Amino acid sequence: MQYFLHAYVNGDTWTNAALNTAKFIGHRKYLSRKVRGWSTAFILDREDLPVSKYGGAWTKSRIHDEDLKSELLTHLQSLGKYVTAAAIIDYLGQPDVAKRYRLKKAISLATAERWMSGCGFRWTMAHGGQYVDGHERDDVVTYQQSIFLPAWYALEPRMWRWSVIGGELVEEQAQGADSQSHIVTWFHDESTFYAHDHRKKRWIHGSETPTPQPKGEGSSLMAADFVSADYGWLRSPDRNESVRVLFHAGKGRDGYFSNDEIIRHAEKAMAILERYYQHDDHVFIFDNAPTHVKRADCSVSARNMPKGCKEWGIDVPVWDANGKIVLGPDGRTLMTKACISNGFFNGSPQEFYWPEGHKHAGKFKGMAQILTERGYDVTNLKAQCKQCASGATTCCCWRILFNQPDFINVEMILESTCSARGFQVIYLPKFHCELNFIEQCWGYAKRIYRCYPMSSKDADLEANVIKALDSGLNGAQAAWAAKKYHGHRVLPSAILEELDNAKVN
Known part of the structure; x- marks a missing residue:
């Protein structure tokens, strides 16, 4: 427009000035008409300027x-x-x-x-944040503060202690306990090794070409063991007897590591401790996992209890004469109805089923009758609320029974099995696996395991796992790590680094 108006002012005609302008910038008559139109609009209104398509909006x-x-x-x-x-x-x-x-x-x-x-989205891998679970749940905090910590503090005076003096780890006798009766805590855990698990980072030469990799994690092998700060892995003094269990978990393999396997593992551990370590008192520390805290099938529980009198029992597996679970034609476990155990109130047994001679003999009394015998008025109470209010203890029949001492203090199968042979069991608080120092032992063993050649053969997998657990992290190293860890002299993250430099045989 500026070039066109200059040409017109300098004596050229309106039309010729527009044509020459269009020709000068390499366009034809169409642009000359547009220039004349834009210029006419601008002369009539000095604010009316065309918008360029080559920039801005x-x-x-x-x-x-x-x-x-x-x-x-x-x-x-x-x-x-x-x-x-x-x-x-x-x-x-x-x-x-x-x-x-x-x-x-x-x-x-x-x-x-x-x-x-x-819109702010990026095609990338989602980053995992800090792991958050039920650490601060009311029941978890209550268990931690009221049960676990008091139990640990009660044992601590009889445990051996360690301190670092002049850079050396010094073992001290526990105060208030002689050497014949000190307490050894044995931590239990399971960990799974995978056939295709191997190191991801290493020095790679520029001439090396990528090689095909197997798909998936491969077959797995689970290892279960006990470890203590005093003796390392639970073994006989000559190291010939071990409680380590190798388990091919999965359907169609060895099944799953259930409560029955946990009981057998604990019994194996108790047998070695009774035979070789009678001079110590032993305490087993287990994670608060469902397979560890299972109760007996017929133990006292308010779950699914009816409020009134009726024929009622709980489903339990059918066992054959050899102590094995009976399976039905469909391959599922056969179940039958059984009566739950009786309760205790004011130190005396309380029958939950009507006795012989009663008009309802053999029937379950119902929650209403059980609570009435305990002095509660349940006339206007429901059997169970759809959602009990937080902290409520008397809102429904189920909630009252749930908080009764005999319903709370039901011993786990694992507890009763161990206590019958003189061994105490303590469960770690839920979601607090970091309290179990055996995790450091698993981590170090896996670090070594990943350096072995990868193989999909079960025999190679088992051999590599055993070699990593035995040579990579022996009992003495595990004990050394535990002493440092529980002595709070080093951070847990520093244990693996120190083990690399430790000269422990």
Whole structure:
């Protein structure tokens, strides 16, 4: 426009000036007409200037429209975690949305992907944050403060202690206990090794080419063991007898490491301790896992109890004469009804089933009758609330029974099995696996295991696991790590580094 107006002012005609301007910048008559129109509009209104398509708003993506971006972001967030660029295409394809934003045709997938970036999304791997579980749940905190810590503090005066003096680890006798009766705590745990687990980082020469890798984690082998700060892995003094269990977990293999396997493992450990370590008192420390805290099938429980008198029992497996569970034609465990155990109130047994001679002989009394015998008025109480209020103890029959001492203090099968032979059992608080120092032992053994050649053969897997557990982290090293760990002289993360440099045979 400026060139055209200069030419016109300098004596050229209106039409020739426009034609010469268009020709000068490489265009034809169409542009000369546009120049005359723009100039006429500008002469009539000095604010009326044409907008260039080569810069500014004309080159901005539609995703810079804040209203459109906000609406797309709200829609994508409503779809959950796994959104796709195609969701933008589908959403903008709706007639009302297309009309609102004056979209004449659908956008391409490439444009949708760019718009995903404009909405703040990135195609990448989601990063895991800090692990959060039920650490601060009321029941977990109560167990930790009221049961676990008092039990540990009661044992601590009779445990051996260690301190670091002049950079050396010094073992001290526990105060208030002679050498013949000090307490040894044995930590139990299971860990799984996979056939295809190997080191990911190493020095790679530039000439090395990628090699095909097996798919998946491969076959697995679970190892279960006990370890203590005093003796390391639980073995006989000559190291010929071991309590380590290697288990091929899974359907169609060895099954699963159930409560029965835990009991047998504990019995194996108690046999070695009774034979070789009678001069110590031993305490087993187990994780608070469902397989560890299982109760007897017929133990006292308010779960599913009816409020009134009726024929009622709990489902229990059918066992044959050889002590094995009987399976039905479909391969599932056969179940039968059995009466639950009787309770205790004020130090005396309380029958939960009506005795012989009663008109309801053999029937379950019901929660109402049981609570009435204990002095509660349950006339207007429901059997169980849909959702009991937090902290409530008397809102329904089930909640009252749930808080009765004989319903709370039901001994676990593992506890009763061990206590019958003079061994105490303590359960770690739920979700606090870091309290079990055997995790450090597993970690170090796996570090060594990953350096062995990878193999899909079960025989090689088992041989590598045994070699890693025995040579990579022997009992003495485990004990040394535990002493340092429980002595709080080093951070747990430093144990593996120190073990690398430890000269312990």
